[in-house]
Amino acid sequence: MAKWLCTVCNIYIYNEEKGDSLTGLEPETKVSDFPDSWRCPVCGVARDKLVQISEEEYWLKAKAYTDFIEKKEQIRSILVGVDNPQTTPELRQEYGKPLGLRGIGQGLGYLANFKALSKYSLKKRLITEHEDPVTETTFLGKTISIPILGAPMSGLSYVSNITEEDFAYNILEGCKVAGTIGFTGNTSKDYEIMHPAIMALKRVKGHGVNIFKPQSQEVLSELIKQSENEKTVAVGVDIDGAGSVNVALSGKPVFRKTIDELKELKKSTMLPFIVKGIMCEEDALVAVEAGVDVIGISNHGGRVIDSTPGVADVLPEIVKAVRETEEGKRVVITADGGVRTGFDAVKMLALGADFVLVGRPLAREAVSSGVEGVKRILENLKTDFKIAMIMTSCNTLEDINENILIKSG
Numbered sequence: 001m002a003k004w005l006c007t008v009c010n011i012y013i014y015n016e017e018k019g020d021s022l023t024g025l026e027p028e029t030k031v032s033d034f035p036d037s038w039r040c041p042v043c044g045v046a047r048d049k050l051v052q053i054s055e056e057e058y059w060l061k062a063k064a065y066t067d068f069i070e071k072k073e074q075i076r077s078i079l080v081g082v083d084n085p086q087t088t089p090e091l092r093q094e095y096g097k098p099l100g101l102r103g104i105g106q107g108l109g110y111l112a113n114f115k116a117l118s119k120y121s122l123k124k125r126l127i128t129e130h131e132d133p134v135t136e137t138t139f140l141g142k143t144i145s146i147p148i149l150g151a152p153m154s155g156l157s158y159v160s161n162i163t164e165e166d167f168a169y170n171i172l173e174g175c176k177v178a179g180t181i182g183f184t185g186n187t188s189k190d191y192e193i194m195h196p197a198i199m200a201l202k203r204v205k206g207h208g209v210n211i212f213k214p215q216s217q218e219v220l221s222e223l224i225k226q227s228e229n230e231k232t233v234a235v236g237v238d239i240d241g242a243g244s245v246n247v248a249l250s251g252k253p254v255f256r257k258t259i260d261e262l263k264e265l266k267k268s269t270m271l272p273f274i275v276k277g278i279m280c281e282e283d284a285l286v287a288v289e290a291g292v293d294v295i296g297i298s299n300h301g302g303r304v305i306d307s308t309p310g311v312a313d314v315l316p317e318i319v320k321a322v323r324e325t326e327e328g329k330r331v332v333i334t335a336d337g338g339v340r341t342g343f344d345a346v347k348m349l350a351l352g353a354d355f356v357l358v359g360r361p362l363a364r365e366a367v368s369s370g371v372e373g374v375k376r377i378l379e380n381l382k383t384d385f386k387i388a389m390i391m392t393s394c395n396t397l398e399d400i401n402e403n404i405l406i407k408s409g
């Protein structure tokens, strides 16, 4: 008999053979025979949102669902599609609750990322010579199968039973097996021996990037040294972590950084150095002058300050300003915020990013389905990314530029 998955929360699974005592369904009840009043016990949508899945996928999802049932209230806001408009309102993050996956304040910065991307459509163009698109590229000297990377994230241990180290490992390893590179984040949680992000990096033999909060120069240089020992791909700071009250309150003060401090950090390591969290030309140009290798255009997914523009709103002007400088021509530019599909990723590249980072979709999988889940999301992204390239007549990544976009908003 058939097995089903709820496409909205991506957690609820139903086995027709077993039925579901939680929602009052006898064994051998088919989905087509569900009462009209039936609602998904995880996210509250009706039965038409269930899709049939394979035996293999059912068992893959089974653990996440059991975990959810066990820790229901605790992890509800993390796993349920809090950024999904179809989710019933009572399950979304509310103002005043601890920072969840959605965003700080009213979530305006968070929502702006989606709005900004939706202002652009892809120009479908098909009467050209057909070639299989090449998506392989190199990120800081490492070959990757697609210009999509796993965004640095942390703090999931506060809202689920996963440890910071395991979470970071799931992201790094999931990215690695999908042929790309993941980043680690940095939360206020204390650690006794070694930073959990560096422990995770050790487990993947250095195949990842460590991004640290903008703590004191001394703390940062010590963390950078530890990353170097594990042969990480690159290190960096999320400069927009400067406002993180949580991190500061836990005894790890965070600061804005001057150009001289950035220069000092860059000089302190042989590794490529990243500054993530840039949202204006002024900061981008200073970062270039400081000699950084990678600039991450990001509003931190709307989690650190409310009411910023969306990343896709500011990306083209920042890229233009950076590329107009001699030094800026060699700088790698990443962008993140609101990228949910390969189509979104292609749009970000067309707006000038060299690489795209994906956050929440990977976080949810890293908590619920582990390495396999992270890998599966990246594979879906890759499939859509290729489709977008074929349908816009882009054979190589270099072909992806503003000419494939139509601005509608």
Ligand SMILES: Cc1cc2nc3c(=O)[nH]c(=O)nc-3n(C[C@H](O)[C@H](O)[C@H](O)COP(=O)(O)O)c2cc1C
Residues within 6 Å of the ligand: 100, 101, 113, 151, 152, 153, 154, 155, 156, 184, 185, 186, 187, 211, 238, 276, 298, 299, 300, 301, 303, 336, 337, 338, 339, 357, 358, 359, 360, 361, 363
């Ligand atoms: C739960 C969570 C934790 C995050 N933690 C960090 C972090 O520790 N360091 C960092 O640089 N960015 C952090 N971010 C921001 C992401 O790296 C990224 O900028 C953002 O999530 C991208 O938007 P998206 O989730 O819409 O893809 C976090 C994001 C989320 C959702």
